Amino acid sequence: MSDPVGARAGIVVTGTEVLTGRVADRNGPFLADRLLELGVELGHITLCGDRPADIEAQLRFLAGQGVDLIITSGGLGPTADDMTVETVARFCGRDLVLDAGLETTIGDIVTGLMARFPEVDREAVIAANRKQALVPAGAVILDPVGTAPGVIVPGTPTVVVLPGPPRELQPMWNAAIATDAVQAAIAGRTRYEQQTVRMFGLPESGLADTLRDAERSVAGFDRLEITTCLRRGELEIVTRYEPQDAAIYSELVAVLRDRHPREIFSEDGSLVDDQVAALLAGRRIATAESCTAGLLAARLTERSGSSAYVAGGVVAYANAAKTELLGVDAALIEQHGAVSEPVAESMAASALRRFGADTAVAITGVAGPSGGSEAKPVGTVCFAVALADGASVTRTTQLPGNRSDVRERSTTVAMHLLRRALGGER
Amino acid sequence: MSDPVGARAGIVVTGTEVLTGRVADRNGPFLADRLLELGVELGHITLCGDRPADIEAQLRFLAGQGVDLIITSGGLGPTADDMTVETVARFCGRDLVLDAGLETTIGDIVTGLMARFPEVDREAVIAANRKQALVPAGAVILDPVGTAPGVIVPGTPTVVVLPGPPRELQPMWNAAIATDAVQAAIAGRTRYEQQTVRMFGLPESGLADTLRDAERSVAGFDRLEITTCLRRGELEIVTRYEPQDAAIYSELVAVLRDRHPREIFSEDGSLVDDQVAALLAGRRIATAESCTAGLLAARLTERSGSSAYVAGGVVAYANAAKTELLGVDAALIEQHGAVSEPVAESMAASALRRFGADTAVAITGVAGPSGGSEAKPVGTVCFAVALADGASVTRTTQLPGNRSDVRERSTTVAMHLLRRALGGER
Numbered sequence: 001m002s003d004p005v006g007a008r009a010g011i012v013v014t015g016t017e018v019l020t021g022r023v024a025d026r027n028g029p030f031l032a033d034r035l036l037e038l039g040v041e042l043g044h045i046t047l048c049g050d051r052p053a054d055i056e057a058q059l060r061f062l063a064g065q066g067v068d069l070i071i072t073s074g075g076l077g078p079t080a081d082d083m084t085v086e087t088v089a090r091f092c093g094r095d096l097v098l099d100a101g102l103e104t105t106i107g108d109i110v111t112g113l114m115a116r117f118p119e120v121d122r123e124a125v126i127a128a129n130r131k132q133a134l135v136p137a138g139a140v141i142l143d144p145v146g147t148a149p150g151v152i153v154p155g156t157p158t159v160v161v162l163p164g165p166p167r168e169l170q171p172m173w174n175a176a177i178a179t180d181a182v183q184a185a186i187a188g189r190t191r192y193e194q195q196t197v198r199m200f201g202l203p204e205s206g207l208a209d210t211l212r213d214a215e216r217s218v219a220g221f222d223r224l225e226i227t228t229c230l231r232r233g234e235l236e237i238v239t240r241y242e243p244q245d246a247a248i249y250s251e252l253v254a255v256l257r258d259r260h261p262r263e264i265f266s267e268d269g270s271l272v273d274d275q276v277a278a279l280l281a282g283r284r285i286a287t288a289e290s291c292t293a294g295l296l297a298a299r300l301t302e303r304s305g306s307s308a309y310v311a312g313g314v315v316a317y318a319n320a321a322k323t324e325l326l327g328v329d330a331a332l333i334e335q336h337g338a339v340s341e342p343v344a345e346s347m348a349a350s351a352l353r354r355f356g357a358d359t360a361v362a363i364t365g366v367a368g369p370s371g372g373s374e375a376k377p378v379g380t381v382c383f384a385v386a387l388a389d390g391a392s393v394t395r396t397t398q399l400p401g402n403r404s405d406v407r408e409r410s411t412t413v414a415m416h417l418l419r420r421a422l423g424g425e426r
Numbered sequence: 427m428s429d430p431v432g433a434r435a436g437i438v439v440t441g442t443e444v445l446t447g448r449v450a451d452r453n454g455p456f457l458a459d460r461l462l463e464l465g466v467e468l469g470h471i472t473l474c475g476d477r478p479a480d481i482e483a484q485l486r487f488l489a490g491q492g493v494d495l496i497i498t499s500g501g502l503g504p505t506a507d508d509m510t511v512e513t514v515a516r517f518c519g520r521d522l523v524l525d526a527g528l529e530t531t532i533g534d535i536v537t538g539l540m541a542r543f544p545e546v547d548r549e550a551v552i553a554a555n556r557k558q559a560l561v562p563a564g565a566v567i568l569d570p571v572g573t574a575p576g577v578i579v580p581g582t583p584t585v586v587v588l589p590g591p592p593r594e595l596q597p598m599w600n601a602a603i604a605t606d607a608v609q610a611a612i613a614g615r616t617r618y619e620q621q622t623v624r625m626f627g628l629p630e631s632g633l634a635d636t637l638r639d640a641e642r643s644v645a646g647f648d649r650l651e652i653t654t655c656l657r658r659g660e661l662e663i664v665t666r667y668e669p670q671d672a673a674i675y676s677e678l679v680a681v682l683r684d685r686h687p688r689e690i691f692s693e694d695g696s697l698v699d700d701q702v703a704a705l706l707a708g709r710r711i712a713t714a715e716s717c718t719a720g721l722l723a724a725r726l727t728e729r730s731g732s733s734a735y736v737a738g739g740v741v742a743y744a745n746a747a748k749t750e751l752l753g754v755d756a757a758l759i760e761q762h763g764a765v766s767e768p769v770a771e772s773m774a775a776s777a778l779r780r781f782g783a784d785t786a787v788a789i790t791g792v793a794g795p796s797g798g799s800e801a802k803p804v805g806t807v808c809f810a811v812a813l814a815d816g817a818s819v820t821r822t823t824q825l826p827g828n829r830s831d832v833r834e835r836s837t838t839v840a841m842h843l844l845r846r847a848l849g850g851e852r
Contacts, residue, residue, distance in 0.1 A: 019471060020462055021455025022655050022664070028473070029447025036446060043480055045445060047454070047471040054469055054491075061487045065480075229448050238448070287720075287741065293727040294713075294720020297741040301719040304795050304829055312747035314740055315713070315723040321738035321781055355747055369730050403730055 007040045007069065007189040010062035010157075014074040014084055015164055016049040026166045027073040034173060036240075039189040043067060050075055052087045059091045063157055069185045070157050071173075074164030076148035078128030085135065085151060088161050092153045094136035102141055102149055103133035109147050140181050142172050152176055158185035192240045195249060196269035199235040200416050202260055204228070207235055214255045220248040232412050233399075234272070235263075265419065272415045273299065279422035280309040286355035287313030288326055288347035290338065290364040291381065296411045311355040316347065326350040339364050339376050341394040344384035348392065358388035359422065361414050365399075367406045381410045385421040393421050433466045433495065433615040436488035436583075440500040440510055441590055442475040452592045453499040460599060462666075465615040469493060476501055478513045485517045489583055495611045496583050497599075500590030502574035504554030511561065511577060514587050518579045520562035528567055528575055529559035535573050566607050568598050578602055584611035618666045621675060622695035625661040626842050628686055630654070633661055640681045646674040658838050659825075660698070661689075691845065698841045699725070705848035706735040712781035713739030714752055714773035716764065716790040717807065722837045737781040742773065752776040765790050765802050767820040770810035774818065784814035785848065787840050791825075793832045807836045811847040819847050 011031050017023040028045045035042045043065055048054035055075070062070050075084030089096050106129045135141060135151050142150035145168040153159045160176045162169045176182050199207070207228060215221045225240040237256070241249050256264060265272060287297045297313040300306060316322040319338055323330045328346045336342045347362035365381025372378035379399045386392045395417060399409045419425075437457050443449040454471045461468045469491055474480035481501070488496050501510030515522050532555045561567060561577050568576035571594040579585045586602045588595045602608050625633070633654060641647045651666040663682070667675050682690060691698060713723045723739040726732060742748040745764055749756045754772045762768045773788035791807025798804035805825045812818045821843060825835045845851075 016653065017655060019458060019468060020653075021458040022653070022662075023657075024450065024455065029450065032445060032447040042445060043474065044484065045473040047473075048469065057487075057491055058470065061483075065483055227442065227446075227448070229443055231449075236448075289720070292724070293736070294715070294723035294739060294741060297720035297743070298718070298724060298833075301743060302830070307743060307797075310719070310743045312741045312743040312751060313720060314751070315720060315738045317723070317727060317733060317736045317738040318781075324782070325738065325740070325780060354751060355744075356750070371733075404728070407724075 007186040008065075008067045009035050009040050009042050009069040009071065009186070010065065010067040011042065011045040012055065012058045012062065012070060012072040013045065013047045014050060014055055014072060018074070018164075019047050019049045027162075027164065027169050030166065030170060031071055031073070031173065034177070037194065038177070038186065039192045040069065040186050050081045050083065052083045055084060055087045056091055059088065059159070063091075067157050068188065069160065069182065071160045071162065073162050073169055076132070076150070076161070076163040078125075078132055078147070084161055088151070088153060088159050089136035092136060092155055092159060094138060094153060096134040097137045098130065099133050099135050099141060102135065103129060106132050106144065106147060106149070109144060140179055142175050144168070145171050150176065152179055152181045154181040154184070158182065190242065193243055193246060193249070194238065194240045195253075196266070197237040197239075197253065197256060197264060198266035198269070198271070199237070199256075199260060199263040200233065200265055200272070200412075202235055202263040204230045204235065206260075207237070210256065210259045213259075214252055218248060218251045218255060220245060221252070223248055224252060226252075233409050234412065262425075265416070272412070272419055273302070276300075276415050276418050276422070277303060277306070277309075279419065280359065283309050283359050283422075284311050284355070284357045285309055285359040285361070285418075286311045286351040286357035288351040288360065288362040289313060289315050290317060290322070290347075291367040292363045292365075292407050292410050292414075293317055295407055296361065296363060296414050299411050299415070311357050314351060314354070322347065326354070337376065339366055339380055339382055341382050341384065341396060344382040345386070345392060345394055348384040348386035352386050352388065359418070360386045361418055362386075363410050363414055365406065365410060367403045367410075369403060379406050381406065381413070383410075383414055383417055385414075385417050387421060391421065393417055433612040434469050434491075434493045435461050435466050435495040435497065435612070436469055436491065436493040437471045438481065438484045438488065438496060438498040439471065439473045440476060440481055440498060444500070444590075445473050445475045453588075453590065453595050456592065456596060457497055457499070457599065460603070463620065464603070464612065465618045466495065466612050476507045476509065478509045481510060481513045482517055485514070485585070489517075493583050494614065495586065495608065497586045497588065499588050499595055502558070502576070502587070502589045504551075504558055504573070510587055514577070514579060514585050515562035518562055518581055518585060520564060520579060522560040523563045524556065525559050525561050525567060528561065529555060532558050532570065532573060532575065535570060566605055568601050570594070571597050576602065578605055578607045580607040580610070584608065616668065619669055619672060619675070620664065620666045621679075622692070623663040623665075623679065623682060623690060624692035624695070624697070625663070625682075625686060625689040626659065626691055626698070626838075628661055628689040630656045630661065632686075633663070636682065636685045639685075640678055644674060644677045644681060646671060647678070649674055650678060652678075659835050660838065691842070698838070698845055699728070702726075702841050702844050702848070703729060703732070703735075705845065706785065709735050709785050709848075710737050710781070710783045711735055711785040711787070711844075712737045712777040712783035714777040714786065714788040715739060715741050716743060716748070716773075717793040718789045718791075718833050718836050718840075719743055721833055722787065722789060722840050725837050725841070737783050740777060740780070748773065752780070763802065765792055765806055765808055767808050767810065767822060770808040771812070771818060771820055774810040774812035778812050778814065785844070786812045787844055788812075789836050789840055791832065791836060793829045793836075795829060805832050807832065807839070809836075809840055809843055811840075811843050813847060817847065819843055 018025040046058040075082045140152040148163040150162045223245045229236045322328040344362045348360045351360040362384045368378030384394045444451040472484040501508045566578040574589040577587045649671045655662045748754040770788045774786045777786040788810045794804030810820045825832045
């Protein structure tokens with residue numbers, strides 16, 4: 001791809017709790033995504049603890065790599081072990097100066113918080129305030145979302161210093177990117193379009209084949225930056241391109257559509273969850289789950305407003321629950337086994353009836369690690385979707401992975417069966 | 427803490443999919459945990475894409491920081507963009523040599539896999555094989571768990587090269603750590619004990635107070651390395667110390683017990699899930715969930731063998747489901763509201779009866795973002811536990827966070843209510 005100038009960035013994530021993995025870092029991935037959208041190339045993410053020497057070493061490393069922008073997260077708290085601002089000031093060769101306006105702002109925030117904690121030592125809090133109001137000379141100040149302000153130190157590279165809690169970092173990143181200082185640092189960025197296609201039911205090797213063919217048949221294919229990712233049984237194809245190459249991307253999508261008409265379920269990045277939610281508008285769904293034990297009902301109710309179409313469900317984990325709560329015939333279980341399409345069908349039909357629903361989905365399977373047999377090994381899962389008009393779909397799949405994978409993926413298969421059934425596909 | 431020699435390590439995680447955040451890195455946290463257990467100090471984790479120049483820059487950075495051991499993950503596949511071994515060889519100043527035995531091993535593995543894909547080009551596979559059998563001269567070879575072998579290049583620093591998929595990396599790390607080469611690299615490590623205490627129902631500030639007091643009252647307190655973490659409403663207190671300081675740790679635990687007898691639920695690191703599973707042995711539990719919509723049932727069945735004590739549950743999301751499936755009196759809902767202790771109690775009692783269970787737990791709450799009122803704001807959640815002997819506990823809590831946080835934390839509150847009820851606490 002043509003990249004006459006380009007802008008490159010690095011991210012420094014600080015905090016002993018993220019370095020040791022006790023808390024998963026969410027800031028690196030969040031910032032990586034934002035940089036990608038902006039067309040800024042991300043070279044490195046580095047993590048270290050709260051030691052100033054380690055933070056400074058990482059800043060020097062990134063500067064040595066020639067990045068235009070460094071973003072740090074963490075270490076802005078009021079306590080003595082929060083040293084990021086001081087370290088960045090030293091790295092940038094700037095003095096720390098007290099910002100009186102900022103001291104007032106922080107003071108007001110903290111006074112509000114302290115009302116709930118009358119026992120806290122006021123003097124200590126005021127001293128801590130003052131520490132947080134010390135900023136590198138000439139820095140742009142980012143107002144706190146929590147209690148910690150961020151700073152932007154313009155230069156080569158420009159350094160953006162953000163707090164560690166994601167709910168604070170995310171809005172403050174949006175404020176940072178709007179400043180002249182950051183815009184100047186990333187002025188060389190390439191502006192990209194980014195599009196996402198999602199498929200279900202195609203192995204990764206099948207997609208690789210198609211992309212090899214597209215490389216030959218689509219003129220300008222190499223101007224598209226394509227990354228593919230297999231996740232929870234779905235394939236995600238993310239393509240980045242410069243705006244003038246939109247027609248090349250359209251040709252690629254035409255090839256994908258032509259080769260995999262049934263497997264493509266999203267060309268606008270929407271998730272199967274979005275699509276099922278839209279299809280369920282005006283309907284009423286009930287679930288009957290065995291091996292997934294509530295995961296599907298939980299997934300269907302993840303979004304606010306789902307109470308408009310989710311009636312409820314039964315977790316029929318024990319066979320007795322299948323017969324007593326759902327009225328599945330014990331003889332049916334005896335004859336076909338609890339993990340069978342007839343039992344799944346009966347579970348779905350019963351859920352439809354019991355909840356007065358017009359849409360029902362049932363899952364019964366062997367999540368493992370025990371309970372498998374030669375005929376029904378671990379990962380065998382049976383599904384049924386039943387609609388009020390009498391339509392029904394059943395399916396048996398063999399899912400890979402451990403107990404947790406099988407349960408998780410089962411919910412994805414169920415979502416796709418629902419999508420097809422409600423969308424009129426069978 | 428005394429650390430006369432010490433061993434220090436760095437981790438290099440490679441892969442465009444983890445750098446861009448499309449796949450969450452699990453190897454950094456896994457390896458960080460293992461190093462912590464071993465008493466090897468971790469200074470830095472660095473992430474980069476599949477570019478050899480970036481990988482080499484990170485290796486040089488870590489070597490410049492004086493680490494004794496570098497562990498890399500990723501980039502060992504058969505394709506041209508997998509360049510980690512070649513890059514590490516160059517960094518270590520070693521030639522790549524073909525290992526004939528390894529070529530045979532990989533050939534055997536790949537032949538087995540290929541049986542399922544008759545269309546694959548044999549010649550291309552053999553060429554790819556040969557690439558994976560090229561190792562730095564003098565390296566220790568780690569046998570593949572998947573198809574990619576790892577290598578250990580002894581030196582200053584010693585470099586351990588592992589594949590990216592966690593299910594391959596984890597056993598291969600165990601093999602690596604058993605080698606003389608890695609043991610020699612980390613010979614200076616300090617051997618630590620590590621213990622974990624868990625609490626529930628104590629705010630973080632309360633623990634901070636207690637630790638400040640312990641600092642004064644426990645002699646040798648500063649020889650303990652204590653990290654605390656608030657997660658899902660539980661406090662985790664992890665303490666590392668050298669073996670001769672075990673008595674100091676015991677004193678700290680005595681202080682915690684004395685101050686927070688009701689809040690400590692684990693002194694051996696066991697999770698509330700472990701404890702509830704043990705308490706449920708020989709029992710039979712059923713759930714009735716509204717706002718959590720199956721998350722608690724799913725959590726209770728996460729572990730294999732849970733079918734011995736989980737009967738099932740009802741997700742009564744709509745009020746009609748509460749009355750029809752669980753037989754909750756519509757007048758009760760009318761009078762107290764669906765989110766109320768009487769309704770939770772009725773849901774639990776009904777679950778007990780319908781599933782023929784001896785233990786039942788019910789959850790009904792306002793997960794938000796809408797549906798809150800002045801009397802019952804978002805985050806208001808009512809719980810009930812009912813036992814067959816007639817004992818019952820009800821509780822109303824006000825949980826912080828967004829919809830997903832409220833639902834997730836509700837399951838944690840329910841687990842603790844179960845633990846207390848089954849353990850004979852009320």
